[in-house]
Amino acid sequence: MIALDFGLGAVEQDFWRVVFLMTRIGAAMVAAPLFGGASVPATVRVVATAALAIFAAVWLPAVATPPALFSAAGLLMVAGELVVGLTLGFVLQLAFAAPQIAAELIGGSMGMSIATAANPDSGTQTTAFGQYFTVVLTLIFLAIGAHLHWIALLMKSYDAFPPGETWLGPERFALIARFGGAMFETGVRIALPLVLILLLVQIAMGVLSRSAPSLNLFALGLPAGILAGIAGLIVTAPLIHDQFTDLAAESLAQVEAVLR
Numbered sequence: 001m002i003a004l005d006f007g008l009g010a011v012e013q014d015f016w017r018v019v020f021l022m023t024r025i026g027a028a029m030v031a032a033p034l035f036g037g038a039s040v041p042a043t044v045r046v047v048a049t050a051a052l053a054i055f056a057a058v059w060l061p062a063v064a065t066p067p068a069l070f071s072a073a074g075l076l077m078v079a080g081e082l083v084v085g086l087t088l089g090f091v092l093q094l095a096f097a098a099p100q101i102a103a104e105l106i107g108g109s110m111g112m113s114i115a116t117a118a119n120p121d122s123g124t125q126t127t128a129f130g131q132y133f134t135v136v137l138t139l140i141f142l143a144i145g146a147h148l149h150w151i152a153l154l155m156k157s158y159d160a161f162p163p164g165e166t167w168l169g170p171e172r173f174a175l176i177a178r179f180g181g182a183m184f185e186t187g188v189r190i191a192l193p194l195v196l197i198l199l200l201v202q203i204a205m206g207v208l209s210r211s212a213p214s215l216n217l218f219a220l221g222l223p224a225g226i227l228a229g230i231a232g233l234i235v236t237a238p239l240i241h242d243q244f245t246d247l248a249a250e251s252l253a254q255v256e257a258v259l260r
Contacts, residue, residue, distance in 0.1 A: 014057065017057055018053045019053075020078070020081070020163070021053040021056045021057055021060075022049050022050060023078050023081040023085065024081040024082070024085040024154075024157070024158075025049050025053055026045070026049040026085065027081065027082045027084075027085025027086045028084075028085035028086070028089040028154050029045060029048065029049055029089065030045070030085075030086075031086045031087075031088070031089025031090050031092075031093060032089035032092045032150070033092055033096040034092070034141065034142075034147060035048065035089075052154075056158070059155065060155070060158050077163050077164050080163070080164070080165075081163060084168070087172075087176065087258060088150075088153070088154055088157060088255055088258070090176070091176060091179065091251060091254050091255050091258065092251055092255070094176075094179055094251070095183060095247055095248070095250065095251035096134065096137060096138075097183055098183040098184075098186040098187040098247060099130065099133030099134055099136075099137050099187065099190065099244070100134070100187070101183075101184060101188070101191070102187045102188070102190035103129035103130035103131075104130065105187070105188065105191035105195055106129050106191050106194050106198075107128070107129050107130070109194070109195050109198040109199070109202075109225070109229070110225045110226055110229040133190075133244075136240070136241075137244045137248070140244045140245055140248055141248045144248060144249075146248045146249070146251075149252050150252060150255065153252070153256060153259060156259060157259055160259040160260070161259075172258050175254070175257055175258060176254075176258065179254045182250075186243075186247060186250075193236050193239065194229060194232045194233065194236060197228055197229075197232040198225055198229055201224055201225055201228040202221070204224075205224060208220070
């Protein structure tokens with residue numbers, strides 16, 4: 001199966017088969033927001049990838065592996081496996097970026113754009129609302145079993161893109177690009193009700209400052225915006241839940257579309 005032979009026979013062949021299957025699975029899990037976050041230890045990711053690869057080796061006996069893994073053809077197949085795995089994880093990453101866009105719009109409207117915290121998944125700075133939306137979307141994603149569906153689609157990808165036939169094609173890259181644009185639209189749609197509420201509050205504060213110039217607009221405007229934003233989050237919580245549920249379902253639908 002490989003150019004090297006350590007004399008272990010069938011055990012060695014099964015080992016390199018699992019290693020080859022780990023390439024696509026590991027790339028997908030690294031690119032996915034849930035499994036590839038910085039808060040997940042590397043040891044856990046390697047163990048989870050190896051476990052899925054072992055199951056895949058049993059479930060998918062017909063998957064062809066390169067006869068010489070360390071040859072030019074074998075390395076080219078490995079590169080194709082990486083492309084497919086990263087693509088399947090990147091689609092989920094786009095879905096989890098929509099709440100971040102909404103959080104930036106809401107935080108800026110409330111005057112809380114300076115209230116940032118470290119995101120343990122990406123290692124970057126994000127707003128407090130961004131962290132809150134990410135946690136809510138993650139819980140919804142896990143509650144509806146979308147992570148299991150995504151793993152099932154990852155296994156089905158071996159039927160759609162067998163090793164050696166992993167070129168996605170321009171139409172699939174265009175599909176992913178359109179999905180990315182749709183995620184920007186979704187982020188704006190999530191933030192729109194709260195932004196409208198905050199806009200009305202800012203207009204009321206402007207009218208109040210014109211009618212009573214002696215009032216300190218900065219002392220009243222910022223607390224009023226924060227209170228209105230928190231109240232708006234409470235009122236629109238059912239709407240946000242429905243939007244996030246649709247977002248999780250849409251991300252899985254996009255993964256299925258890539259596999260067609």
